[in-house]
Amino acid sequence: MAFIHDVLEAPSYGWKNADGELSQPTNKQIFKEFTSRLNIFKNKKNWLSFTAWMMVVALAPFLYLFIFKYFSLTGLIIAFVYSMMVMGTHGTIWYHRYCTHGAYKFSNNFWRFVTQNLTLKIIPEEIYAISHHVHHALSDTPGDPYNAQGGFLYCFLADANHQPVNRSLSEKHFERCVKLMKHTGVTTNNYKQYQKWGSIAHPFHMILGVIANWAFWFAVFYLLGGIGLVCAIFGAAGVWAVGVRTFNYEGHGKGEDKRREGVDYNKKDMSINQVWPGIVAGEWHNNHHLYPKSARSGFKPYQVDSAWYYIKFMSFIGAVSHYHDAKPQFYKDYVRPDIKNIVEPVFCPVTGKQIFATE
Structure with missing residues (x-):
């Protein structure tokens, strides 16, 4: 358990208070930690958190242009579907079920690359995957990087405040992190580079991958519908990037026990099944916590699971070689x-x- 407890960089207010309970910082403390974690001038090891939020900022002008210059009802519908369903489902397929839990395997690296880049790339795999292992191991207890009992801001700003990898890992623990990321195809640092950059991923390759991804989709959407469609979809992606940061607060009952008998069968934590995330993204969260390595989390007939449909289709055409259901x-x-x-x-x-x- 030492690895799970130490693999993430502890915030300045710590994971636990003097009584061993969850440290619950004030909003001021959370914002102070957030600005400190984004300050690349103070510490270049903040580059990953800074980059993740700068991607959100970079998408804001597209949203502004869509609303005030290129707005149309058709564009709004496309933006809604893309942000809520396409990006939501892709997040479940790629970051959640593959990068973190390895619930299925690709037949070759080509299909992995295609799936990785099905949508605009906004979230670094490292930020999501490693911290999510901790979330499952310590769910709703001190050390859970997005513990809903810490409050909305505690979860909303967790990607910068609580999810980055510890910058003082031993070489042994660093190699364990590399092993957790190996199947994702992310280019990783060696230990000396990690000591320099404070991350598992190498900044050059990560940023280059984002630029190439954005350039490709900009060209595709421009050819399909001009700059108006580009602004609609890129702007919608920015909305999703902000909205997804609220999910775990909602998905764990906002810090309260909102589990329902006959609906939420996992009793080990406060995760709940929610209809909207389930329908638009295949994220039946309590089911997922019950069987985290399952490629499907929509178990009951009404539990639509778009992420599972994609994985099953990929298996049908031979792109996925194995999955666990x-x-x-x-x-x-x-x-x-x-x-x-x-x-x-x-x-x-x-x-x-x-x-x-x-x-």
Whole structure:
């Protein structure tokens, strides 16, 4: 557990108070930490957090131009679908189920590259993946980088305040971080470079990748619909980049126990299943915490899982070589525990209803 507790850079207000409980900083303390973590003039090791937020700032002019110069109802619909559904689903597919949990495997690096760049790149993989391992290990306890009990700002600014990798890792722990990132294809530093930059990812390769990604999608959207479409989609991406930072606060009940019987089966933390994130992004959060390595988290018939549909399609065409689907296990453990060895639910061709076969 020492690695999990030490792998992230502790904020100045610490993870725990003197009583061993969650340290709950004031908004002033959180903002002070945030500005300190973005100050690349004070410390160049702040480059990753600074870059992540500068990408959001860079998208703001596109949103302004769309609203005040290129606004149209069609553009608004496209922006809504792209930000809420396309980027939301991609975040679940790439950052959540692949980069962090390795819930599926690609047949080759080409399909990994395609999936990685399906949308505008805004979130650095390192910021998300390593901290998310900590989130699962320490969920809703001190050390959880986006512990909802710390309040809205505690979660909203967590990517800068709580999620960056510890800059004083031993070489052994640094190599463990590299191993956690290896399957993502991210170009990593060696230990000497890490000591210089304070990150697992190399800044040159990371920033170059973002520039290439943005340039490609700018050209595609411009050819499809001109500068108006570019502004609509790039602006929408900026909205998503801000909105996604609110998710874990909402997804863990805003620091309260909002779990519902028969809906939220995981009782080990405060995660909850929410209809909107589930429908638009396949993020049934309580189900995910129940089976974090599952490529599917929409287990019940009404739980739409667009991320799973993509993974399943990629498997059908041979782009995904392996995936783990915990749905049969979920039904066996929680819905029909009286039946042993339940296999994949199937649909009855006569009634059209879901039935369960047994081995």
